Amino acid sequence: MLPLTHSYVLDKLEHQTELEQVLREQWIAHLITLARPYADLHMRWHDLHMVRREGVHFVTLSSWCQQEGKPDILLKVFPGLAFYYDLMGQWTDLLTIGKSALEYAQLTGDLESIVFIVTHVLSWILSDQGRHEEAERHIANALKTARQLGDASWQSSVLVNYARILRRRGMFDQALAFCQQAFDLVPRTADTQQIYLRAYIEYELGKFYRERGDLQGAQQHLYAARDVFRHDESDPLFNMELAWGILSNLGFVEHQLGNLDTAEQMYLQCLSFFKEIGGRGTMTTLVTRLALLEEQRGNDTDALEYAAEALNWSRRLGMVEEQALMEALHTRISS
Secondary structure: OOHHHHHHHHHHHOOOHHHHHHHHHHHHHHHHHHHHHHHOOOOOOOOHHHHHHHHHHHHHHHHHHHHHOOHHHHHHHHHHHHHHHHHHOOHHHHHHHHHHHHHHHHHHOOHHHHHHHHHHHHHHHHHHOOOHHHHHHHHHHHHHHHHHHOOHHHHHHHHHHHHHHHHHOOOHHHHHHHHHHHHHHHHHOOHHHHHHHHHHHHHHHHHHHHHOOOHHHHHHHHHHHHHHOOOOOOOOOOOHHHHHHHHHHHHHHHHHOOOHHHHHHHHHHHHHHHHHHOOHHHHHHHHHHHHHHHHHHOOHHHHHHHHHHHHHHHHHHOOHHHHHHHHHHHHHHHO
8 A cells, every 4th residue: 555545544443443343363374374384494394485575564564463462473483574574674673673573483382483582593694694692592592492392494594504604613523423413313304395394404514615615515515405305396495585695606606616607697697686686695695705715816996996885785684794705805905
């Protein structure tokens, strides 16, 4: 609705209490239904187009829940809200409301919500912001909760995200051990999930070997992941964001190998997706890498243009590593 129409309807509803209650209950039920699939494992398929289209309604409902003291409803709609805030780059809002949702989930003993909120929101964002110790404290609690839950799929997924944080802290032996633990749990999961869990672990191993300087090993694991998370939307478990994320990391390996044209092509393919419906964090990392690539080529104008965009987003999101890289690039070129 247009704002004026929206205000008019709300004003009319104030004088029709019974109708307002019926419509509000239907509105809540509909948005809970829309949000429910997003509480699943990160590796599974999610309709990002729907989130971008309908996400503003999750925001409206979450505001109403906070005003009316309805944390139970907020918890049910939170997964959809989390995806929307990530697509819009509203990490500050997401962390704030995520901590509130976590408190209620802990109070009510909702183990699945605890694992989701901590693994896919709090620890993920905090690590992207360079707050690795804080992220590790959260993910350790998520692992403990996942074990209480007794779901091998969630345990494996949490272990992969734990390995991600450890890798970023430079704790490579522990990170590799956690990836192996995640692999060990795969046979205990449903047959239909095993290929996707293995690919999710392969993706993390690709980044692990990249940071260890084994670029051939990195490519091997990343291609193994890409063979599963391929660009095939007929696959019911196809994960668009993972597929493009894997390609962006393959581009980074090509970049490190000195294959700048190939790397640029991969980066730009991924960037068009992430600018449309991808997470702003991954988009910021991509733009950062493009800025460094253009600097390497000696294209100072293009490097500074990408750097300005990356700086804008990294400051907004609190991504300190990308911000530091772009500030240093700007200093080098401008001096």
